[in-house]
Amino acid sequence: MARFRVGIIGMGTVAHTHVKALKKIDDVSIAAIADIKDKSELDIPEGAEYCSDYRTMIDEVKPDAVHICLPHYLHAEAAEYAASHGVSILCEKPVAMNAEQAEIMSTFQDKYGVTVAVCMQNRWNRTFRHLMEAVESGSDGRLLGLKAVALWARDKGYYEKAPWRGRMETAGGGCLINQAVHTLDQVIQLGGNVKTVKGIVTNVLDLGITVEDSSVSEIVFENGARALIMASNANIVNSTIEIEAVFEKSIYTIKDYKLYKAPAADPLDKSLVVSDDLMEGEKSYYGAGHVMLIREFYSHLRGDGGKVISVRDASRVIKLIDLIRLSSNEGRCVEWR
Numbered sequence: 001m002a003r004f005r006v007g008i009i010g011m012g013t014v015a016h017t018h019v020k021a022l023k024k025i026d027d028v029s030i031a032a033i034a035d036i037k038d039k040s041e042l043d044i045p046e047g048a049e050y051c052s053d054y055r056t057m058i059d060e061v062k063p064d065a066v067h068i069c070l071p072h073y074l075h076a077e078a079a080e081y082a083a084s085h086g087v088s089i090l091c092e093k094p095v096a097m098n099a100e101q102a103e104i105m106s107t108f109q110d111k112y113g114v115t116v117a118v119c120m121q122n123r124w125n126r127t128f129r130h131l132m133e134a135v136e137s138g139s140d141g142r143l144l145g146l147k148a149v150a151l152w153a154r155d156k157g158y159y160e161k162a163p164w165r166g167r168m169e170t171a172g173g174g175c176l177i178n179q180a181v182h183t184l185d186q187v188i189q190l191g192g193n194v195k196t197v198k199g200i201v202t203n204v205l206d207l208g209i210t211v212e213d214s215s216v217s218e219i220v221f222e223n224g225a226r227a228l229i230m231a232s233n234a235n236i237v238n239s240t241i242e243i244e245a246v247f248e249k250s251i252y253t254i255k256d257y258k259l260y261k262a263p264a265a266d267p268l269d270k271s272l273v274v275s276d277d278l279m280e281g282e283k284s285y286y287g288a289g290h291v292m293l294i295r296e297f298y299s300h301l302r303g304d305g306g307k308v309i310s311v312r313d314a315s316r317v318i319k320l321i322d323l324i325r326l327s328s329n330e331g332r333c334v335e336w337r
């Protein structure tokens with residue numbers, strides 16, 4: 001019998017990426033899935049039990065861990081139910097709808113004595129890890145600034161397929177919290193402590209949604225570096241994420257899943273540093289990080305030192321998004337407090 005019996009809560013789009021990753025780990029089996037949709041509408045992994053209520057699944061199947069792949073507004077309540085029943089959690093991003101809810105979720109790990117980790121798989125991208133090393137080593141001089149561009153395409157069909165995605169009350173936001181959350185997270189990992197935030201959130205397309213489809217923002221870091229971030233779901237295609245990091249001596253660019261480096265004095269003299277692994281299939285723009293992140297989660301549960309992203313760590317980007325929205329609503333620069 002597998003060492004870890006896993007339950008998946010919410011068997012929708014992203015859950016299939018979790019299933020593929022879980023199948024690659026020897027001592028893990030998917031014991032059950034829970035979804036409010038009828039069994040006939042779902043693609044249930046072989047050997048997994050179906051439950052229409054995640055509470056019943058937790059009570060009766062008693063999984064060792066659950067993967068929460070639910071709409072954003074259900075993350076907190078499902079996490080509390082699982083944690084309070086002694087079940088460890090891997091929760092999809094965004095960890096919560098806002099910083100206040102994330103703060104409450106950050107108490108579950110200690111309160112209930114389980115692991116609560118967040119799925120921010122892009123932190124495992126090889127390109128990003130190399131860029132982080134460049135920041136940490138200081139070998140390219142001081143980081144002066146960052147540019148990040150996350151332009152994806154989400155049409156009416158995307159919101160019609162799962163209406164929760166287009167509503168503030170159920171998604172907590174649009175392109176910032178749902179799509180660009182990984183890129184924003186990487187920017188603040190690279191830049192460090194945030195001092196101020198100024199931003200605009202708006203809608204370019206008329207899709208009848210109450211969440212934003214576009215945003216431009218500027219972050220100023222305590223170390224003096226600044227970042228310009230452009231995010232939109234109004235693009236024609238899902239373009240690959242671009243991050244540019246300007247140091248005193250060098251300029252690094254992540255583009256098309258590759259990291260390039262050029263001397264600051266000659267930005268066009270780029271050389272390839274490293275490439276990311278690519279995920280196969282139509283969701284390749286998710287990146288290949290789910291497999292690595294999920295492996296680390298189970299390595300952590302085994303006590304083998306796997307690295308996980310805590311709720312508190314994943315909450316920083318949620319606070320940033322709250323502040324971009326506040327800045328946009330009030331038309332002013334806001335301080336990180």
Ligand SMILES: NC(=O)c1ccc[n+]([C@@H]2O[C@H](COP(=O)([O-])OP(=O)(O)OC[C@H]3O[C@@H](n4cnc5c(N)ncnc54)[C@H](O)[C@@H]3O)[C@@H](O)[C@H]2O)c1
Nearest residue numbers: 010011012013014034035036037069070072092093094162
């Ligand atoms: N890490 C990534 O790159 C990535 C990519 C895509 C989605 N996500 C995240 O995954 C989560 C799910 O997104 P999605 O696009 O798969 O959504 P989805 O709408 O495709 O799937 C959600 C599933 O949850 C089910 N569900 C709804 N309410 C339920 C309840 N009370 N109990 C049980 N099941 C219920 C729905 O029936 C549906 O099957 C979101 O938080 C999203 O941001 C992360």
